Amino acid sequence: MLTRSEEDHLKAVYALLQHSDQENGRNRTASTKAIAERLSTKASSVTDMLKKLAEKGLLKHVPYYGVKLSAKGQAAALRLVRKHRLWETFLVERLGFGWNEVHEVAEQLEHVSSDKLTNSLEEYLGHPRFDPHGDPIPDRDGNVQVRSTRPLTRCVVGERVRLAAVKGPNDALLQLLDQKGIGIGMVYHVRSRQVFDGSIELRSKEGQESTVSEQVAAQLLVEPVRP
């Protein structure tokens, strides 16, 4: 049985390792400071918790270097991520929450422990594979759908892409996207890219034109359109 704080620490480590895996090479390690920032605590508190989790065999801690998850820790983190994203999906799909309103509540709901609940919820939602922000929902065995996405900033003019996910589901960013009518799953034609500020002009399949700044484009993860 893990406490709420233990679970949150594991999830933070998992998220940071995901990020660094994607940006730098494989096999990076999560830093104490980054974990503390993500959880709004202090580095010293994180060190304490890392020692505790290492003793429980959930992660490997090399003092002054950082941590990696053990198989057990990875599994626990994935179970939490699974619950978080299933609840987010429930809140948006069934209760009519906006995709920018779900994070805090899911942050609480994810800690409810009942396998029957988690699996029933998944079934009730029709086994969704992605959450409202486009992030993949791990299945009950901890398998995560892998997709080859890249930021919209890496696209060239003329490409057709589908918006797969939003990187840092920040509240203000999600509201901006709502206003522009930009949403997960939509397909866009990259019309132009300004040299001056890096802003990008998009046109949806339905003919809707939108311009996004470079800052926004960097947060939009797109995937190639199949056909």
Next chain:
Amino acid sequence: MLTRSEEDHLKAVYALLQHSDQENGRNRTASTKAIAERLSTKASSVTDMLKKLAEKGLLKHVPYYGVKLSAKGQAAALRLVRKHRLWETFLVERLGFGWNEVHEVAEQLEHVSSDKLTNSLEEYLGHPRFDPHGDPIPDRDGNVQVRSTRPLTRCVVGERVRLAAVKGPNDALLQLLDQKGIGIGMVYHVRSRQVFDGSIELRSKEGQESTVSEQVAAQLLVEPVRP
């Protein structure tokens, strides 16, 4: 902001006061020992918590006598009861849980704090007025439906009654009722009552006959059938 433990203590006090109000006269008080039993803790821990809650103005604590809820405490308890019963309803109605499987999970879910979540859930469920055990769900202002129910043991032969609620939703009891096909809302004709053991024979509107022991009958709360 109340902690989980504070909330659970308030709810225990509320439940005990409800019980004693119904059985004895009005204005009874909840005892330290009863609270401890209900929460599976020790009396000394309860005393600590009662002092804390009294300082916060949530209840009135007269040492060596017992506690009553203040208006603030009553409101907080009712919010918790509301969430508990809404979640139980969700689990049964939407996720297909059995009515004997919901308590533990609802015990966790009730502590998730988000008014938007609670109210959306209520609306999603179609503003249910009773939970799967027949207990009334307080509305967002803390109003609770009052019904005049009595245990089946107080009925006389020949009466027609509707099963309104199950008193102590004990797991084994609920399973027994499931097996006999007895459920909330069903209307029964009281056919006979044995002098020897107090067992009662019932016949449902649909013609299904069931016999229940006195022990079971004492837990079945019934209300008069409207005509």
Next chain:
DNA sequence: ACAAAATATTAGACATGCCTAATTTATTAT
């Protein structure tokens, strides 16, 4: 290569919530 800066850990403290054992107060039985 070294000093300065950044990052991490340790030491020591505090709040919370729980426990056991000892003590106080209330209830009950004779």
Next chain:
DNA sequence: ATAATAAATTAGGCATGTCTAATATTTTGT
């Protein structure tokens, strides 16, 4: 009315999770 019993509180202790300040180690900049 008093003694025995039950219930409640207090005292003292422990685990958890957090903090600040002091110290250790690594990384960075020149």
